[in-house]
Every structure is written in C-alpha cells, then in structure tokens.
Amino acid sequence: MADAVTLAGPFRLRRLRLLAECTTMDMTWWIRLADSVRAAGCGDVPVDEPIRMIRDGLGFDCATLVGPRRGGPPGQGARDGSAAIGHPVLVNLDYPTDAVKFIVTTYALQCPAHRFALEHRVARRFIDLPFDFRALRTYKEALEPCGFHEGLTVPLGTLHLRASQQDAARPNAASPGFLALSSLHGRPLSDDARLALTMLAPDLAKLTDPQPDPPRSPADLVIWASDSRIEPRIGTLTDSPFPAKRLTQIERLHRRATADLHFRHRDAAGHWWRVDTSSAANGVLIRLERTEPDDHLTARELDVVGLLSRGWTNDTVAEHLGISVRTVRTHIESALMKLGVPNRTALVREALRRDLDSLDAIRCAVDTTDPARN
Numbered sequence: 053m054a055d056a057v058t059l060a061g062p063f064r065l066r067r068l069r070l071l072a073e074c075t076t077m078d079m080t081w082w083i084r085l086a087d088s089v090r091a092a093g094c095g096d097v098p099v100d101e102p103i104r105m106i107r108d109g110l111g112f113d114c115a116t117l118v119g120p121r122r123g124g125p126p127g128q129g130a131r132d133g134s135a136a137i138g139h140p141v142l143v144n145l146d147y148p149t150d151a152v153k154f155i156v157t158t159y160a161l162q163c164p165a166h167r168f169a170l171e172h173r174v175a176r177r178f179i180d181l182p183f184d185f186r187a188l189r190t191y192k193e194a195l196e197p198c199g200f201h202e203g204l205t206v207p208l209g210t211l212h213l214r215a216s217q218q219d220a221a222r223p224n225a226a227s228p229g230f231l232a233l234s235s236l237h238g239r240p241l242s243d244d245a246r247l248a249l250t251m252l253a254p255d256l257a258k259l260t261d262p263q264p265d266p267p268r269s270p271a272d273l274v275i276w277a278s279d280s281r282i283e284p285r286i287g288t289l290t291d292s293p294f295p296a297k298r299l300t301q302i303e304r305l306h307r308r309a310t311a312d313l314h315f316r317h318r319d320a321a322g323h324w325w326r327v328d329t330s331s332a333a334n335g336v337l338i339r340l341e342r343t344e345p346d347d348h349l350t351a352r353e354l355d356v357v358g359l360l361s362r363g364w365t366n367d368t369v370a371e372h373l374g375i376s377v378r379t380v381r382t383h384i385e386s387a388l389m390k391l392g393v394p395n396r397t398a399l400v401r402e403a404l405r406r407d408l409d410s411l412d413a414i415r416c417a418v419d420t421t422d423p424a425r426n
Contacts, residue, residue: 081109082248086255093258100143102259103231107145110245112204112233116152117143118160119260120209120229120311139229142260147234154194155232163190169205170228175246175253176205201238206231206249208257209311227310229260271339272325277303278335285337292340293319302329302411303336308418315358315409316343318351326407349390351410356383358413360396361403372416 088102099117107115119140138157147155159166165185169176178185179202185191195203209228231249249256273287282289282299292299294317306313306329313329326343329336349357352373359369366384370377384396393399402408 085109086252089252089255089259093255099259100145102256103143104145106231106249107233110233110241111237111239112235114147114151114200114235115143115145115231115233116141116147116155117231117256117259118156118229121160121227139227142229148198151194151198154190159190159194159232160227160230163188165190166205166230169230170207170209173207173250173253175207175241175249177240177246178202179240195234198234199236200234201236202240203232203234204241204246204249206233206253206256208253208260229257231256269341272342273340275299275338275340276332276335277338279303281335293317293323293325298411299338301415302327302338305411305414305418306331306336309414313409313414314407315411315414316354316407317411318345327411349387349408350383353383353387353390354408354410355412356380357387357399357403358409359416360384361400361409362413362417372420373412 085102085105088097088105091097092099092102103115103117106112119142121139138153139160141152141156144152164183165176165178165181165188168181186196207228207230209230271286273291274285275289275292276283276285277299282296284292289296294302302313312331313327315327317325317327319325324343324345326341328339328341330339331337352375355373356369359372364372366377366380370380373380384399388394388396388399391399391402393402
C-alpha cells in the first residue's frame with residue numbers, strides 16, 4: 053500500500069487552495085452541487101463529476117462512490133472472515149488500490165464504524181463515533197498507512213434498524229451503497245456541510261444506477277405488518293394475493309434482510325403482482341400493484357432468475373429449489389428466449405434492471421446467509 057509520503061505530494065497544493073475556498077463557500081455552491089448530482093443521476097453528465105465536486109469543494113483528498121451489494125451466493129465468505137465479494141466501486145478518485153479494496157470489503161461489511169453510520173443514516177465523521185476509531189482495523193490497515201487523519205461516510209441507503217449485529221456481519225449479506233471521503237489533514241467537516249450531504253443522499257444514491265426514474269403507478273393495496281398485527285392501509289385484506297400467514301412471512305423476511313424487497317408474484321387466479329417492502333414505524337409496509345407478466349415468465353423461471361441474479365451456480369439453485377440441474381438449465385434457456393437476451397450475464401443484468409425476483413428466491417437467499425438457519 054502506498055505510504056503517506058507518496059500521497060502527500062500531489063495533494064498538498066490542491067488541498068491548501070481548496071481549504072481556503074471552503075471558508076467562503078455559500079449557498080450557490082450547494083445549489084450547483086445539487087444540480088450536478090441530479091444531472092448525473094439522469095445520465096446527463098459523468099457520474100464522477102459531482103463526486104469530484106464534493107471532494108474538491110469540501111477539502112478532501114480522496115473519494116470513492118460505492119454501489120449497493122445485493123448479497124452473494126452461499127459459501128463465498130473468505131476463510132479469514134472477510135468478504136470474498138465486496139461492494140462495486142463506481143468512482144474512485146485517488147484512493148490507492150489496496151485502500152479502496154479494503155473499504156469495499158472489510159470496512160463495508162465488518163467495520164463497526166460503517167455500521168454505526170448506516171444505522172444512524174447521517175453522514176458520519178471519525179469524531180462522531182462513540183469509540184476510538186484509531187483502534188479499529190480499518191484505521192490501522194487501510195487509512196493510517198496512507199496518512200489519512202479524518203474521513204466521512206455518507207450512507208446511500210437504509211440498514212434496517214432491527215437487523216442484529218450478527219446479521220450485518222454475515223459475509224454474504226446485502227448492504228446499501230455509500231460515499232467515502234478521506235483527508236490528510238485532521239480538520240473535520242462542519243456540521244452544516246455534513247447535514248447538507250445527508251439531505252443529498254437520496255439523489256446521490258441514484259448515481260449507482262444513472263437513469264431517469266420511471267413514473268410509479270398507484271398501489272392497488274398497501275398493508276402494514278408487524279410481529280403480531282396486519283392492517284390494510286389502502287384496499288382490504290380480501291383483495292390481497294397473499295394469505296395472512298404469507299404476509300407475516302414477507303414481514304419477517306424484510307426484517308432479516310438488509311435491503312427492501314422487490315419481487316413479482318403470481319396469484320392463484322394467474323394474475324401477476326409487483327411487491328415492494330419498506331420500513332415503517334414499528335413495522336413494514338408491503339406495497340402491492342397489479343402488473344403485466346414479464347414476457348410470460350413462469351413462477352419457477354422467476355425463482356431461477358432471481359437466484360441467478362445473486363450469483364448462484366446452477367448446482368446451488370437446483371439444491372435449494374429442490375429440482376434437478378437439468379431443469380435449472382431448461383428454465384434458464386426459456387428465460388433467455390422470453391426476455392430476448394443472449395447469455396447468462398445479460399439475463400442477470402435484465403433481472404436486476406427490472407426487479408425480476410420472487411418470494412421463494414428471496415427466502416432461499418435469506419435462509420442461506422442467516423447463521424441462525426445454518
């Protein structure tokens with residue numbers, strides 16, 4: 053890993069100039085930043101443009117935009133306890149290769165400082181932590197060797213507060229993206245700037261998938277669910293494609309996962325539904341919307357596609373769905389033809405883009421990565 057002497061040279065002049073500029077920063081700069089973030093979120097400007105603006109404008113030396121991690125297949129945790137597959141790096145501005153690799157694996161999936169930032173959903177500095185950051189492995193192995201003395205993590209998603217510490221540490225768990233910044237100087241970012249970045253986080257999250265948001269249709273049914281109660285908020289329970297027992301299962305899967313659920317479901321009458329979950333006060337909101345079938349994929353094909361999108365092999369999919377490997381291959385070939393994509397990689401990309409997932413696929417993935425179930 054590069055040392056502090058190697059890094060300090062090219063950064064020093066730029067940092068001194070930018071620190072002087074930060075003292076005179078006004079609302080106009082934040083408006084320009086917000087415009088740049090939203091333009092990049094729509095694909096109108098390069099994604100690195102607003103990240104570079106944040107790094108330079110706020111006086112940091114390095115920045116990396118890290119995408120969300122959906123969750124990997126079973127058996128991919130490294131023997132030393134680190135994650136074999138980390139978050140995707142979307143933008144890296146001047147972090148050394150070893151440092152950014154550490155940030156998107158060990159820091160993102162194991163470091164208590166990162167979990168603290170996700171749980172509180174606010175941009176966090178080193179000085180905001182309720183413990184000595186310099187005693188952590190992240191500081192000793194990744195930041196101190198580079199000469200970094202202050203940093204910031206901006207969460208770009210929600211870690212469900214009811215997830216246990218054990219759940220968050222499991223090697224294949226899904227987790228939201230984030231923006232990480234580090235500086236060679238020890239001056240913490242101001243509280244005002246930290247609050248402004250937190251308010252921009254929803255727009256920054258869109259940089260992980262730069263495309264316009266499609267208009268959302270009104271929900272046909274919205275249900276609030278908790279451990280012991282199910283209440284309709286829009287519509288009635290008699291309209292639900294799920295019995296009460298299955299709604300409770302969805303609520304529990306949402307709590308055990310580390311990301312909101314998005315999947316398709318075919319009811320007993322053959323009608324298709326799009327299902328989305330989100331955290332709510334003391335429970336989970338389950339949003340249901342009638343939809344057209346996705347190129348006539350069958351329910352089992354949707355199960356297979358959902359697990360493939362998590363990186364599972366044909367053998368692993370067959371084992372967890374209780375079908376033969378040959379049947380899995382048949383479902384994959386059928387899905388390729390129906391979706392009009394040429395290969396497995398394109399199929400996974402299409403599944404992620406269109407939220408082609410199923411409740412059974414989610415259940416298999418959550419059960420596999422939950423230590424209590426293994």
